[in-house]
Amino acid sequence: MASHYPSSNHTRLQVQSNQCLRDRLVQIDIQIVLLEEERRVVEKKLQSLTYPVLSLPFEVTSKIFVHCLPNALHPEPIFKSSRQELSTPLLLSQICQTWRSVASRTKNLWGRLHISLDEWSRDPTRASGRFVHWIERAGPSVSFVLHGSNCSFTPTSSAILLPIVAQSGRWRDLTLSLPYKDLITENFQSSIHQRLPLLETSR
Structure with a gap:
């Protein structure tokens, strides 16, 4: 066996x-x-x-950042058509922790808001968040460039224009490129009447 x-x-x-x-x-x-x-x-x-660029004084780095912005006459849109394409202030904020700190405290970096209402209307939640992020870092006076071609809403009652109009006390320069007839109505005029203490130029 x-x-x-x-x-x-x-x-x-x-x-x-x-x-x-x-x-x-x-x-x-x-x-x-x-x-x-x-x-x-x-x-x-x-x-x-140690990286020499990170050892620069705050004031120097801050001025360099501001010089990275496009020409003031052609401000950069805060909403880009591509989610991956960031505006200059946001791009600088993502390089490293030091630059993020400098960028967030450089108010002039956020002082020009070129806003496409058409882009805003495509993704209101994302756009509202971006607007708040931007306006919280801006200084006491802000330049606004607003443009759009979508006539499917009434600006005076739209959730899109409300937060912008709410900042009218900070408007320094205002450029409008909008087809909305509502902008010259009594309702719109009354919403900003005597609420433009800093406005210097408007187009």
């Missing part, structure tokens, strides 16, 4: 195989320890690196 017990050779091979696996685990553990130590060394070196 054949024996059902494993042969001594088979047992020996199995023990050797198990030992090889254990030895391999030990080797892997050693490699992990060495790699973690190497990582700590590399991270320490990276932290010790």
Whole structure:
């Protein structure tokens, strides 16, 4: 009758195989320890690196950022047609933590709002959030450029124009390129009447 017990050779091979696996685990553990130590060394070196551009005074970096803006006569739209395409202030804010801090405190960087009401109407939730983000960082006076061609809503009652009109006390320069006849109605005029203390130019 054949024996059902494993042969001594088979047992020996199995023990050797198990030992090889254990030895391999030990080797892997050693490699992990060495790699973690190497990582700590590399991270320490990276932290010790200094970039000259990040050591500039706030005022200097702030002025450089403002010079990155397009010509004042052709301000950059705060809403771009592509979600991946960011306006200059937002792009500068995403480079690093230092630049984000400088950009958020540079009020002139956010002082020109070129707004397409057509773009706003395509994605009102996103646009409203972008507008709030922008206007909170702007200074006490703001330049507005508003344009659009969509006549499907009434500006005086639209949720799109309401937050813009609410900022009329901060308008310094205002450029309107809108087909809405409502803009010259009594309702619209009364919504901004005597609420333009800083307005210098309007077109």
